Amino acid sequence: MFTGLIAALGTLDAFSDGQLRIHYLTGNALAISHDLAIGDSVAVDGVCLTVESILPQGFVAAVSPETLNRTSLVRAWEQQRPVNLEASLRMGGKIGGHFVTGHIDGIGCLDLAEMTGNSWEMTFTAPPRQTQQWGDRIAPYLAAKGSIAINGISLTVAECDRHRTWFRVAVIPHTYQETNLSRLSPGEWVNLEGDILGKYVETFLSQGQRIATAASNSSTSADPITLDFLSQHGYQAGHH
Template sequence: MFTGLVQAVGQLQRCSGGVELLVPADAGLDPAALALGDSVAVDGVCLTVTQRSAHGFKADVSEETLARTTLAAKADRRGWVNLEPALRLADRLGGHLVSGHVDGQGTVVAVEQQPASWRLVLRWTNPAYGRYVCEKASVAVDGISLTVADCSADGAEFWIAVIPHTWNTTTLQQLRLGDAVNLEADLLAKYTERLLAWRGQAGEASGSRRSEGLITPGWLAEHGWS
């Protein structure tokens, strides 16, 4: 589990069986502090450390991960990525709960510098994921915990106000129109949707008036809400 608070930026390249991260000495993440088997979020993708070196670490990457994320394209061009080691239970949760399981990619629609921030507009490649997006919702963009400032009616397109600190210490400053990013919707929203759908199916099987997991006025009255 991660918080979406990036601790370092490293350079990604392909290696036999997976990818290799090259971490600058002054990046803020010491590869020597990592143990084999540790989890590290790489542009929002949870990867497992399989080998360490003085300059970084290696990780295996499955075909599913390569197909769903931007890691393959970034590794091919030795691109820069955001890094965050896994959260400890005693750590502060300064961002939001990020699983490191990327839902899909998004596209940069606009990047605009404003007096006190940058306006970053993104669009889900698969618009169905827009149902998890709403105003002031949390979303992980390339592993960075960010807040949705506003969005389209279906949530497929949304924009974020990026403060200077985040802009200057992550790879967001490198984004250009049309670039692809890794997106992970709020974990709590996905679990809530799944539980409501399951309860709806169970209710239909038992003859309940609830259908398709919807909370209706009738269901609320039945359970003591007036």
């Protein structure tokens, strides 16, 4: 579990045999490395990875083909783009953002970034030819003033359109400069994770709807309760 507060930037040095080597680049790398142990979880651009070995200035993590297919890690490596790093939440630690699981829902891409007042407004939408994935995995969890993790960064949705085909976030200068958001160009991909609370709400509502539908179908298809019905099922009318 993570909180979406990025501690450092890193670079992806190499892929080989299901392993990914991460090198610390900038930021408070000690927040990642000071008590890092084999088996620990680290969020790399929002993707929860397991540490398999520790290097002098980084670590090696296990990565599955499914993870590579569903995230932007391969593109970050190909473009030599820095990745955001966050160590897992420790018991009793501060929760400064929101609960982030590190399980990516889907991919988005930067549409527009512009400076307005004292913050950056950044708009994200579906990458080309991935609107179905966006509609299934991202759109259901978009809500104005709701939380979303972009490359592992805890942010608040400032605005989204009625059909939730895009959303906008306001990013303060500190977050913009200390994460890889400042390195993004329009069209570049990002990892997106919806708020886990929204997912639970959706599950509860879906289950409630299914139960209500089943009950409605059952009541409409049931035989009417008549004397003949009761007699067929063993009921004997009393005599007075």
